[in-house]
Every structure is written in C-alpha cells, then in structure tokens.
Amino acid sequence: MYLTKEKKEEIFAQYGKSANDTGSAEGQIALFTYRIQHLTELMKRNKKDQVSERALVGLVGKRRRMLDYLKKEDIERYRAIIKKLNLRK
Secondary structure: OOOOHHHHHHHHHHHOOOOOOOOOHHHHHHHHHHHHHHHHHHHHHOOOOHHHHHHHHHHHHHHHHHHHHHHHHOHHHHHHHHHHHOOOO
16 A cells, blocks of 8 residues: 555654644645655556546645635745645746
8 A cells, every 4th residue: 555654644744733633734735745646656657547547636626626725825834835845837
C-alpha cells in the first residue's frame, strides 16, 4: 500500500498544525497532492486505466475546491501552501 498511517501522519505533521490535525485545509491539500502525484505516476504506466483516471480527476477537483476555500478564507495561508507544495509554475 502506497499510503500508510505513518506516511499520512508525516504529511499532516509537515503541512498541518500537528500529526493528529487531519482537518486543517493545508494538511488535506498536501495529502491530496501526494495522492495526485501517485496516481499521475500510475497513469504514465497504465494509460488505459479508466478507474485510476476517474479517481485522479476527482482528487484534482477536491484539491481545487479546498484551495479555493483557503484562498477565500485566508490568502496568506493559501500563498504559503502553494509555495510549499510548488503547485503553481
């Protein structure tokens, strides 16, 4: 399994407020980004995998909505997470 409990805690500790803070927008965005990167690599190997492609599109949409929420609520937190995750080119 690519996403273990320890990996999740590591992501939330790095980007959220603590390892147990799974509800923060920054932590959720970081987790979505990790999953998106994993599915993107999977799609490069298996171009015809429609189930993974649908999951990827769903995750990108969830991350986009979460980023829009964060931008509306606190622009500084939005800019910080964008910079940390290197999402915008």
